[in-house]
Amino acid sequence: MRLLIAVCVMWIGLATSNADSSQRLQKMEQIMKDLTKQLVTQQFYVEERIRSDGDSGIKQVRRISTGTDTYNSETTSAVHSHPNYKDVIGFGEVNVVLNGVEFRTRHNDYSLVMPSHHANAYHVTEKIPYPQVPPSVLAKSTVPEQIAEMKEYFRAFRLQNYTIRNYGNFFKPVLCYLEGNWEWNTNHLHEPFHSETHHLDAESYDALVDKVRLNSYTGMSDQHQNVAYLPKKIMDIDENGNPRYAQWNYRILCNPLNHVDLKVFKPIDDIAFRMSRKYNMSTYTRTDEARFTVAAEPHRATFNQREGYGMFEDKAYARGVLDNLMHQVPGANNYRGGQQDTEFNETALYADLGHERRENTARYHREYRLHHGMQFNQRGFSDNNLWVAQTHQNRVASITLRSCKTVGTLKTNCTSTTEKFTYAIPLEIIYLNPLHSWNPYKLEMKNETMVAENGRTGDAHNAHLAYNGISPSQFYQTPSEFFGNTAGQEVGVLDPSGSIHRVMASGIQTILPNIPGVGVVRQRWPIYPLHREGDSVGKEADALLEMMNHMSSMSTLYQAPTVQGKHDTVKPDLQFRLNPSQTDPPGPHDHEFFVSASDWEDLINKNVMVRVQTSPSEGSQEESHSHYLELALDRHTHKPVINKCDEQNHHCWDGHREFEEVTYPLF
Known part of the structure; x- marks a missing residue:
């Protein structure tokens, strides 16, 4: 404000003595509007800078310890257990980035609630019911007999074996997620979500910011971990030049799922944590700090009964299991609210070629398609974890774009588009079990x-x-x-x-105590993404870690030999090119696609169909497109052919029918 006053005073001092005071006032008002608009632009620049640094995801956790090496302090896990509570899921303070907005949470310790099925009012929730006790357990007349029978259900779940007991109805997965959005600011502080153990300790958002500023300035921490840094910004400027402020807020909720096999989870190596504890991978996966990735295709994953999680090949994919799970999660409209995203005469379609329908953009998604299957779009510029949901809630801050087009030489047609969105990232999948009800x-x-x-x-x-x-x-x-x-x-x-x-x-735990005859059972499967995973340096570091962890099998990737003797080595992906199409539109073009060596071997030897996405064609926004191919063996020639292209038989809509392998011979 002092800067604005100084600018105005300087302008008045430079004004001519005979200038009209009303005219000067109008110019001052215009200067104020321009400066406010510039402030909006500067705020947007900060968000864009954060977006380019990485993906939406967790960035930091509270430091508890330190050491002689950097990896001796905490990494990214805030997961812990409060099993003595009936309805508390332990999750500490974290720094998070959601779509370029960086904020810090209070100590979360969230409850097991989901959006309302009956009301579409803003932030109305309801409790998630726990699984019932299996009837065969209740049928036993003594407690020791009930214990023995209950162990059989846990053994069946631990081994993923339905022949032991049909455990499906008694071990129910729920997907818990962190949601954030901008709200029109009232400065009245309200709890974003319920916790039995923590709350925001301030009378208003301004008072909350003052507490955070003091803590940051002095290095203090709130004794009860009940403060959070939730930014505020100028979201819009009204027709009178007055700024409209928006307050960032977040919450943690859960969404019941129908069925998720344990084989879709595979541990992500946290080498810093493992080095600090000197843990091997097997021990690491039995800690609260373990984090997991989700398979792209469940039918290509196998379950490791000894370790208790899945095994599958890492690969690029267009749409996977996690997309299907997140699409079951509603945004601020709750379960009853549906919505379609129609911008500039374009309607977002469901990002699955097998379903020709409008995308329900009130559910969380990170991709959509246009032009009836010709073009797939990702939400965000380069954010792998930007799940968004559209909403009509009045509390959610909106952004409006006015677009004008000149028709002929005289008439100008203007239209306005107003959008409201919330954002989310998955945190974990929790398997509720009968112990909560037994x-x-x-x-x-x-x-x-x-x-x-x-x-x-x-x-x-x-x-x-x-x-x-x-x-x-x-x-x-x-x-x-x-x-x-x-x-x-x-x-x-x-x-x-x-x-x-x-x-x-009997409350929710990350890992249950050892059950004799069953073993260790993991109840919580953290799958949260990290902000740094979207950084190019982070990608290089992850690739290098993978090469070091599998030095023998990946020795061919090293520029100099690393091991001696015979050993299995990783095989490179195979590169293919669709035969060029001359169809106009879109005009002459071709596409490339890659198939992993293992998928190709399964196709050739076992006739296991392969699904891949091609590279986009070059051209204008309207003409650029990709194809989704399903490859199979021809029944007569037994050679790989296009079985489906964009869910159509044998050939693509623009004429592609065959493909050839791309090789690079040595001279």
Whole structure:
């Protein structure tokens, strides 16, 4: 503001003495409008700068430790467990980037809630129900018999084996995600989502910013981790030149899924964490810090029963399992709200060639198509993790574009387009299990005060100190005999008759304690993306890490030999080119595509169909396009052919029918 005043004073001083005061005032107002517009542009520049630095994803977590090497401090995991709570999912403070907006959360510890199925009001939610106890468990007459039967369900889930028990209805996956958006600013602070343990500790957004500024200036941290940095910006300027402010906010929700096999998860190496703990990969995957990637195609993944996760080849893909899962998640319109994105006479279509329908842009997606399958567009310029959802909620800040076209020499037609979007990234998939509902000792749910009254501490061997029932924050109902070594984890709880029982926490955990005869069962599968993964240097580092971890099999990629003797080596992808098309439009052009060596071998030897996306053709925005090919063996010649192109039989709409391998012979 001082800068604006100084500019105005300087302008007045330079004004001629006979200038009309009204005219000067109008010019001053115009200067103020221009400066405000420039401020909007500067804010946009900051976001664009962040967008070019990397993808949407987690950037940092709170530092707890340090060391002689950089990797001795925390990396990116904020996952932890509060199993004594009935409805708390442990997730700490994180720095996050969503579509170029960088912010810092409070300590999250979110609850198991989903958008409302019944109302489309802004941020209305409802609880996610837990799975029921299998009837075959309840049919057992004694607790030891129930324990034995319940273990069989966990063994079936752990081994992904339905022949042991049909566990599908009792281990239900939910996808939990972080959502953020700009809201029209009222300065009235409201909690973005419920947490049993944390809340934003401020009376207004301005007061919240002041607390964060003080903490940053002094290096202090909020004792209860109840502050967050949520930026504010000028979103728009009205017709009178007044700025309209928008406040950034976020929340964490979950969405129930129908079925997700464990084979689609594969660990992502966190070499910094492994180095700091000296862990091998097997040990690393049994920690809270482990992070996983999701397979592109589930039918190409296999389940490793020993390790408890999937094995599949890393590959580029156009649309995969994660896209299908995220598309089940609604934005701010909730489940009942649908919407279509129509801009400049173009309607966004569903990004799957097998479904010729308009995209429900109120669900989270990161790609769409136009021109009835000719062109696929990605949301964002270079953000792999930009899932967006359109909304009509009044609270969500909008942006308006006015576009004018001159018709002939006299008439100008102008149209306005106003858009509202929210953004999201996946955090984790959690498998809810029957332990949340199984209460074989019929322990009574009470309030926290009653459970711990008269100094009760949950002593497992003293009825006078055992908990008097259970509560949402003292949620202990699983018999300790269900698990193996329970030293220091079991508590004593009185049933309604006054008998003491040794029980374990039954809330959500990242990894359950060892179950004899079953082993270790992971309940939470973190899949959150990282901001740095979109940086070109980060991509190089990840590629180098992969080469170092598999030095023998990737020795052919090194410029100098790294190992001696015979060994299997990675084979390069095969490059192909569609025979040129002369169809006009779009005009003469061709496409290239790549197939991994393993996929090609499966096609040749097992007739396993291969699906690939071609490179885009060169040309104008209207003419540029890609194709989605399905390759198979010809039934007569047994040679690879195009089985489908863009879900059409044998040839593409623009005339491509055959392809040839591209080779680079040595001279």
